[in-house]
Amino acid sequence: MDDVLDDATRPFSTPERLSPPTGQEPPAQAAPKKPGRDRYLDLLRSIALVRVVVYHLFGWAWLTVLFPSMGVMFALAGSLMARSLNRPALGVIRGRVRRLLPPMWAFSAAVLVLLFAGGWNPGSDPDNGGTWGWVSLFNYLVPIGAPPFPWHVGDKAGLLEDTWPAQAAGPLWYLRAYLWFVIASPLLLWAFRRVPWATLLAPLALTAVVGTGLVKIPGETGNAVTDFAVYGSCWVLGFAHHEGHLQKIPRYMAVSCSALVMAFGLWWASGHLGPDGWDLNDIPLAQATWSFGFVVILLVYSPSWQQLPGRFARWDKLVTLSNNRAVTIYLWHNMLIMATVPLIDLAYDLPFMNERLSSALDTTYSLWMFALVWPLIGLAILAVGWLEDLAAKRSPRLWPDGVRRAGARSHAGSSVRGGHRGA
Numbered sequence: 001m002d003d004v005l006d007d008a009t010r011p012f013s014t015p016e017r018l019s020p021p022t023g024q025e026p027p028a029q030a031a032p033k034k035p036g037r038d039r040y041l042d043l044l045r046s047i048a049l050v051r052v053v054v055y056h057l058f059g060w061a062w063l064t065v066l067f068p069s070m071g072v073m074f075a076l077a078g079s080l081m082a083r084s085l086n087r088p089a090l091g092v093i094r095g096r097v098r099r100l101l102p103p104m105w106a107f108s109a110a111v112l113v114l115l116f117a118g119g120w121n122p123g124s125d126p127d128n129g130g131t132w133g134w135v136s137l138f139n140y141l142v143p144i145g146a147p148p149f150p151w152h153v154g155d156k157a158g159l160l161e162d163t164w165p166a167q168a169a170g171p172l173w174y175l176r177a178y179l180w181f182v183i184a185s186p187l188l189l190w191a192f193r194r195v196p197w198a199t200l201l202a203p204l205a206l207t208a209v210v211g212t213g214l215v216k217i218p219g220e221t222g223n224a225v226t227d228f229a230v231y232g233s234c235w236v237l238g239f240a241h242h243e244g245h246l247q248k249i250p251r252y253m254a255v256s257c258s259a260l261v262m263a264f265g266l267w268w269a270s271g272h273l274g275p276d277g278w279d280l281n282d283i284p285l286a287q288a289t290w291s292f293g294f295v296v297i298l299l300v301y302s303p304s305w306q307q308l309p310g311r312f313a314r315w316d317k318l319v320t321l322s323n324n325r326a327v328t329i330y331l332w333h334n335m336l337i338m339a340t341v342p343l344i345d346l347a348y349d350l351p352f353m354n355e356r357l358s359s360a361l362d363t364t365y366s367l368w369m370f371a372l373v374w375p376l377i378g379l380a381i382l383a384v385g386w387l388e389d390l391a392a393k394r395s396p397r398l399w400p401d402g403v404r405r406a407g408a409r410s411h412a413g414s415s416v417r418g419g420h421r422g423a
Contacts (some may be wrong), residue, residue: 001304005208009302017236024055030217032270037306038302038304038305038306038355039284039305039306039307039316039319040302040305041076041079042319042320042323043305043312043315043408044072044298045072045073045076045322045323045326046315046318046319046322046323047067047069047158048069048070048072048073049068049069049322049326049329049330050322050329051052051066051067051069052069052070052374053329053333053337053377055069055256056167056170056259056337057333057334057337057366057369057370057373058348058370059276061273061277061278061279062278062282064276064278064279064281064287065169065266065290065292068280068287068290068291068294068295070174070231070291071231071234071287071290071291071292071294071295072234072291072294072295072298073174074177074178074181074231074235074238075234075235075236075238075241075295075298075299076235076236076238077178077180077181077194077238078185078235078237078239078241079232079237079239079242079299080179080238081096081182081185081189081238081239081243082185082189082238082239082242082243083243084096085185085186085189087328089186091184093183093185093186093234096182097142097182099178099388099392099393100175100178100179100327100391101141101142101391102161102387102390103328103331103384103387103390103391103393104140104141104143104172104175104326104327104331105141105383106387107176107331107332107384108140108141108147110335111138111140111149111165111169111335112140114168115149115150115153115165118153118154119153119154120149120150120153120165122136122137122148125150126294127148128148130167133148136148137379138173139176142179142181143172143176143179144176144180145176145220146172146176146220146224147169147172147173147222147226149165149166149168149169150165151163151164151165151166153165159340159342160338160339160342161338161341163334164338164343167335167337168335168338169335169336169339170334171324171330171331171333171334173223173227174229174253174330175331176227177224177227177228177231180228181231181232181244185235188236188239189239192236192239192240193243193359194245196240196245199236199329200236200237201233201239202231202232202233202235203228203229203230203231203233203235203236203288203290204229204288204289205235206225206228206232207229207285207288208228209224209229209285209286210222210226210229210284211226211229211230211284211285211288212284212285213318226284230284230287230288230291231287231288231291233288233292233395234291234292234295237292237295237299238298241299241302245325246296246299247300251300254296254297254300255296255297255300257293257296258292258293258294258296258300259293260293260295260353261289261290261292261293261296261314262289262290262293262294264289264387265280265286265287265288265289265290265293266286266290268283268285268286268289269283269286270291272285272286276395278371296315301368316402317401317402317403319400319402320401320402321381321399321401321402324385324388324397324400324401325381325385325388325400326412327388328381328382328384328385328387328388329377329381332380332384333373333377336376336377336380337369337373338374339376340368340369340372340373340376341346341369342401343372344361344365344368344369344372347361349363381398382398382399385400386398391417
């Protein structure tokens with residue numbers, strides 16, 4: 001989700017130039033690759049977003065093992081952040097925050113309107129009431145902490161289930177973690193360039209302390225520290241990818257060591273299964289180690305495509321669109337999943353519905369939700385996605401899938417390059 005915050009095109013790496021032996025003519029140098037977006041990284045981000053939506057819709061725990069989306073997205077964000085920090089750090093941080101907040105404000109406004117319409121009073125909240133309840137609403141503007149919300153609001157028989165606030169606010173933890181990673185990146189990158197292995201492995205060590213209950217930090221502070229620890233090594237792996245450190249490690253060694261780390265993660269998970277079984281989101285140390293090894297393998301094999309090859313090419317427009325609107329997709333997808341329920345329920349009132357058809361709808365309900373959520377995400381992109389362009393100081397685009405349209409104003413860089421996050 002983090003290309004959202006980096007609009008600049010990612011230059012492709014070129015081979016090191018080696019000095020020719022004395023007395024020999026230097027070999028002809030291949031023409032350097034034209035700078036452009038790394039479509040392999042774009043494809044990974046798109047897969048991660050789709051996996052997040054599918055996981056929140058079906059709740060399949062095994063998806064967290066099949067593809068650890070959050071670890072992948074944090075790693076991609078770290079790589080882009082390392083590249084951006086070739087510029088003054090304060091300006092980079094300010095630009096990243098600027099690109100993140102307007103889309104979040106639109107989402108927060110919709111959530112707060114629904115909460116207040118449902119009768120919620122932050123001052124009388126049983127968990128964080130009084131003055132602090134109102135002050136903590138600031139986290140809906142800038143995600144430095146956890147935003148307050150009621151666990152139940154409205155009526156169970158209403159359009160939305162009464163537990164919808166927890167589902168709606170769920171994605172905001174990622175923005176909080178992302179913001180703190182961005183703020184910490186200048187220091188992390190400074191440390192990585194001096195002591196790379198210690199900086200890379202320190203978050204895993206911290207996870208072993210705070211993610212296993214060895215040291216307990218209560219409340220949301222504990223959640224924030226745990227998130228930072230679990231995904232910190234993935235973020236720093238992004239640094240390693242950008243700096244070229246991963247390419248210096250023999251591939252067989254990187255894959256073998258990663259497989260051992262991942263095996264440890266699965267072994268740890270097997271003895272610490274949570275209420276949802278193999279859902280790694282409930283097992284911090286397993287999530288950290290599995291994501292770390294998985295991301296190393298993905299980045300070690302990174303082919304740096306300038307164009308999607310072969311069969312992947314047919315998905316080019318959707319990959320471009322999802323990268324340009326990753327913040328919008330991520331923020332709104334849970335709300336839109338819930339919105340499919342009252343829409344599908346309308347089918348029960350159709351005049352031709354009988355007991356057999358109603359039973360068939362019951363059986364395939366989740367599939368109908370899956371089919372309906374994507375058009376709703378498309379509508380969200382049209383309705384509020386252009387805020388990502390305004391936040392990036394670009395002309396608003398309704399459907400930025402990389403296709404030049406008649407009358408579109410030409411500007412530097414093709415629309416394919418428009419990242420949804422950039423500094």
